[in-house]
Amino acid sequence: MLAYFEIIEEPTSDFRFNLVAPDNIKLLAGEIFITKVSCQYVIAAVKAHCSQIANFDISNGAPEENRFRLKAPNGMVLGVSDGYRDKTELEEAILAVQKFAPDAYVIDRSD
Numbered sequence: 793m794l795a796y797f798e799i800i801e802e803p804t805s806d807f808r809f810n811l812v813a814p815d816n817i818k819l820l821a822g823e824i825f826i827t828k829v830s831c832q833y834v835i836a837a838v839k840a841h842c843s844q845i846a847n848f849d850i851s852n853g854a855p856e857e858n859r860f861r862l863k864a865p866n867g868m869v870l871g872v873s874d875g876y877r878d879k880t881e882l883e884e885a886i887l888a889v890q891k892f893a894p895d896a897y898v899i900d901r902s903d
Contacts, residue, residue, distance in 0.1 A: 795892030797835050801902035807831040819889050820871035838870045842893040848886050858882045
């Protein structure tokens with residue numbers, strides 16, 4: 793089974809995406825986008841920029857607050873993680889994004 797990006801339409805008619813690992817765990821969530829095209833553009837940017845560890849901004853905090861943000865080289869936030877209990881889980885999630893995102897397919901659940 794492969795990882796995938798899912799595009800979801802919010803009740804407000806905005807769009808967002810999630811990157812989901814082969815074991816159905818959400819690895820990364822996108823911001824809210826006004827158009828589906830913008831959402832698709834950022835998915836392409838995630839695929840293009842996830843291989844560079846320098847593009848991951850890590851914030852360590854209290855339990856369940858260890859998070860990362862994937863940024864484009866221009867500083868634009870492409871996606872954010874859920875909270876992780878510890879730094880090891882967070883680092884494993886970053887490695888999973890790097891491994892799975894480039895080849896992940898897209899499921900459009902907004903139709």
